[in-house]
Amino acid sequence: MSVKVLLVDDQSLIRAGFRMILGAESDIEVVGECSDGAQAVDSAKRLAPDVVLMDIRMPEMDGIEATRRIVGDRDADAEAGPRVLILTTFDLDEYVYDALGAGASGFLLKDVPAEQLLAGIRTVAEGEALLAPSVTRRLIEEFARSAPGPKTEAPGLAELTPRELEVLKLIATGRSNAEIAGELIVGETTVKTHVARVLMKLGLRDRVQAVVLAYETGIVTPGGPQG
Numbered sequence: 092m093s094v095k096v097l098l099v100d101d102q103s104l105i106r107a108g109f110r111m112i113l114g115a116e117s118d119i120e121v122v123g124e125c126s127d128g129a130q131a132v133d134s135a136k137r138l139a140p141d142v143v144l145m146d147i148r149m150p151e152m153d154g155i156e157a158t159r160r161i162v163g164d165r166d167a168d169a170e171a172g173p174r175v176l177i178l179t180t181f182d183l184d185e186y187v188y189d190a191l192g193a194g195a196s197g198f199l200l201k202d203v204p205a206e207q208l209l210a211g212i213r214t215v216a217e218g219e220a221l222l223a224p225s226v227t228r229r230l231i232e233e234f235a236r237s238a239p240g241p242k243t244e245a246p247g248l249a250e251l252t253p254r255e256l257e258v259l260k261l262i263a264t265g266r267s268n269a270e271i272a273g274e275l276i277v278g279e280t281t282v283k284t285h286v287a288r289v290l291m292k293l294g295l296r297d298r299v300q301a302v303v304l305a306y307e308t309g310i311v312t313p314g315g316p317q318g
Contacts, residue, residue: 176198
């Protein structure tokens, strides 16, 4: 079954480029294109894509508000409905943190190689989150700039095993399942099991929320050792 993708960008040339890349893949189908966020919200309801490739800066309604509405319209079942993969030219975009907070499942730069874009779409479609390394650094910087404040307590943290806590710390540094597997010298399937248990025990939707929680609770600290 093919992954249905909705393209959202105010520049027609960029949409055409994405369509050409995605059209060459037998397991990916472009079901529609939109030039602004308002169209994206409407099209997401009508076309029911698996993944929405979303630009941030657009007229009428920006990608952040569109993401918030699309994710908010999803069924209570977190696995149902479109997942949003944000694409931007700016790795230091001031809206990165807001977009992730709005419910985006992933973040990539528009200049990534085609194979990384395709891998990102498939990853998000499978229900995983995706953070480009530079975006993870941006997220860390956001916390570093924030007022220290008291660390929050997360229900479920005490239930994590030492290995699950280790996996959470590695997730927070932006490592992929394959990279975590290499670091811990275990199979990738084992890592996927650990990640799933971490998310379940902490009541998190995806890896993006795991990154946020790791910093908010002080499990990992900006500027501290990142493994």
